[in-house]
Amino acid sequence: MHLMRILRSYYGKQVILLIDEYDVPLDKANSNGYYDRMVDFLRGFFGGVFKTNPDLYFAVVTGCLRISKESIFTGLNNLKIDTISDERYDKYFGFTDMDVRKILKDYGLSGAYDEIKEWYDGYHFGSADVYCPWDVVSHCDSLLQKPDAKPKLYWDNTSSNGLVKRFIELADVTTRRELEALVAGEVIEKNIVENLTYGELEEDRDHLWSVLYLTGYLTVDKRVEGRNGLTRLAIPNREVREIFVNKIQKWFGENVMRNYQAGIYEVLWNCKAETLGQRIRDILYDTISYHDYHENYYHALLAGLLLNGAYLVKSNYETGAGRSDISIEDERGRRAVIIETKRSREYEDLEKDSEEALKQIQDREYAWPFQRKKYQVIAYGISFEGKECCVKVKQL
Secondary structure, X not given: OHXXXXXXXXXXXXXXXXXXXXXXXXXXXXXXXXXXXXXXXXXXXXXXXXXXXXXXEEEEEOOOOOOOOOOOOOOOOOOOOOOOOOOOOHHHHOEOHHHHHHHHHHOOOHHXXXXXXXXXOOEEEOOEEEEOHHHHHXXXXXXXXXXXXXXXXXXXXXXXXXXXXXXXXXXXXXXXXHHHHHHOOOOEEEOOOOOOXXXXXXXXXXXXXXXXXXXXXXXXXXXXXXXXXXXXXXXXXXXXXXXXXXXXXXXXXXXXXHHHOOOHHHHHHOOOHHHHHHHHHHHHHHOOOOOOOOHHHHHHHHHHHHOOOOOEEEEEEEEOOEEEEEEEEEOOOOEEEXXXXXXXXXXXXXXXXXXXXXXXXXXXXXXHHHHOOOOEEEXXXXXXXXXXXXXXXXXX
């Protein structure tokens, strides 16, 4: 209040107040257990700034969640609220196609138009189609410094990440499959609730879709109207899809791994190939797939599952006449496990490929460094096809 009066006395006019991301303190408070105290503080703070302030000409407040009557703005009856679903300011939430073409032309970067459109366009707000302005400006800056610069995930470290991560931990199998469909380019239909407060978010698992929409991870697909008042949602562009693949898949994986790590080493040391195979299949069915599995994905999944402070786990470790995919050493128990993985082209190839993985361990003498130390060595050949696997085991 005192600062605003100083500004008014200096400029001789009333003050215009701009507040960006007003709800970030509420998100942090909700994550750390002092949400009610933060609500009380901000309610009093904003009440004084907006309602009883003679020096205020007008204010603009932005945030991920819509200003709600139950929230920190209780008592203010002169608010004009516009969301990304409204049309009044729709084109001001981002750059229009005309804006982007002009920016690129002004900076001599018109050749980058198609790439920028693929990566950073795709948002539908109100009745306008817009690009993410931060991404466009950031990539133009990169291109001016380095003409062959590749698109980046400029939006990756958004403040909404923590909120989305908490919802991922609550997701069920149906939610995971719907996220998988979105990444594959499909559209889902959901009921969007815009009038949410942070205190209400986690009351319903389905609020995830509203949060993903309000924070920019999803946008409205207007090609076909949703049924029965539902909103058709899609991933807006390549940048956000990459974030889904890289970050949200990782969060799902971490959450699922915690449920399956218990007892995994008892299975390994006791050569329970069938049990290990079922454990791995359960993990694959509980995580998100993106229809583009590759051998490195399975390798990383196993490495994450087997990380354990009690044993020395190495990935792509040079041993014998090559590099084993994963090796596990139990120095105290004088024993080791060697794992080789294969990606099968067809389901019918799973057994053959797992046998081939076992043969590779033997032919390339991956066990030799452990055998010369008189370790008990167990070899696993594991083949994958989609969400299926085949596990073969042999003591060397």
